[in-house]
Amino acid sequence: MAPRPDLPQLLIQAGMDILDEDGTEGLTLRRIAARAGVSHAAPAHHFGGLPGLKVAIATCGFQSFLDHLNAARDGMSDSDPFQRLLGVNLAYIQFASSRRGLFRLMFDQLSTQDPELGKTALGSYFVLKQMCAPFVQGRPAAALETAVWGLTHGYAALNMGQRRPPNSPLELSSYEAALRLLIG
Template sequence: MTTDRAYHHGDLRRAVIAAALDVIATEGPAALSLRDLARRAGVSHAAPAHHFKDRAGLLTAIATEGYGLLSTALGEADDLRGLGVRYVRFATAHPAHFQIMFRPELLRQDDPQLLAAREATRSRLRGAVAGYGDDPLIGFMAAWSVAHGFATLLLSHNLDGPLDGRDPEEAFRALTAEMFHSAENPATG
C-alpha cells in the first residue's frame, strides 16, 4: 500500500486508529507513538499528525469512538442489571477503548466531539437509574461504580481466580442480584 493511496482513499485515519487499538490492547497506552503507528500503517512518520495533530488527539479520537460504541452497546436494556451486563460486555469486547475512555489525563478534555459523546453516554446511564433510590445522582454513581469496577477487575485479570471459568456476565448478574437482595433484606443483628 502506498502512502498516497492510503491517504487519498481516506483510510489512513482508520488504519492509525486500528493500529493504536492493537498497541493499547497488547502493550498499554504508554507504548503508543505516532511514529510507530505511521510505520505500522505504512505511511510517512508525519502523516498521522495530519488527522490527529498529536498523541492526545489520537487518544481523544479513540475515546470519542469508544463512547459512541458504548452508547450503542447499552442499547435498550430492559433493567438496570441488564444495562450493567451490557457495560461489562462492552469492556470485554473493546478493552483498548475502555482503557482510554476513563483516562482524562491522556485526552483533550475540551474536545467538543469527546464532550458530546461522553454526555450522550452518561445521559443514557443516568436515564436508566432515574427511578432507583432516593437520589438519582447517587444511584447513577453506585450503578456505574459496580459495573465499571467489575469490568476493570475483569480486564486486569483480578477476577480470573474468583470466576474460576464462570461466565463473567452471569457472575455479574449474580453479584448484582446478591447486592440488591442484601440491600433489600439486611441481616438482623
C-alpha cells in the same frame, strides 16, 4: 504523496486494532502509522501529535461503547426494568472485559478535558440514567445514578485487573446481588 481518503479514520481504526491485540503498551504513533500504511509523520497533520490521536481514539471508543450499550438495551425482549438495567450494565462490564486496552485508554483520556471527548462520554451516562429512571421513587435521582454508575464502573475496573474469563459466574451473580441491594 497522494492524500489517502479519510486517513484520520484509518489511523483511529489502526489504533483500536493495536489496542485490542497488544494493549495500551503497544500503542505507539509509529506502529499506528505503519499499520495504516503511511509514514510516521503523517498522523501529526491530522491530530497534532500522539496525544491528539489518543484523544481521537478514545472519543471513537466511547462512540463504540455507546453503540454497545444501546445494542444491549434495544436487543432485549425482557420488559422487567431490573432485567433491563442489569442487561445494560452487564454490557458495560463485558465491554470493559473484552476490550481492556481501549477501555483503559478511554477513561485515561477523560482527564484531558477535551470537549468533544467529554460530550461523547456523557452519552453513555445518559443510557445508564435512562435505565435507572424506573427506580427513582422520590429519592434524589443523581445519587442513585451515581451509585449505579460507580458500582458498575468499579466492578468493571476491578474485574479488568484479574485475567479472569469475562463471565465468571461467581462474580457476576455477586454484582447482580449488589445491584439489587442498591436499587432496592
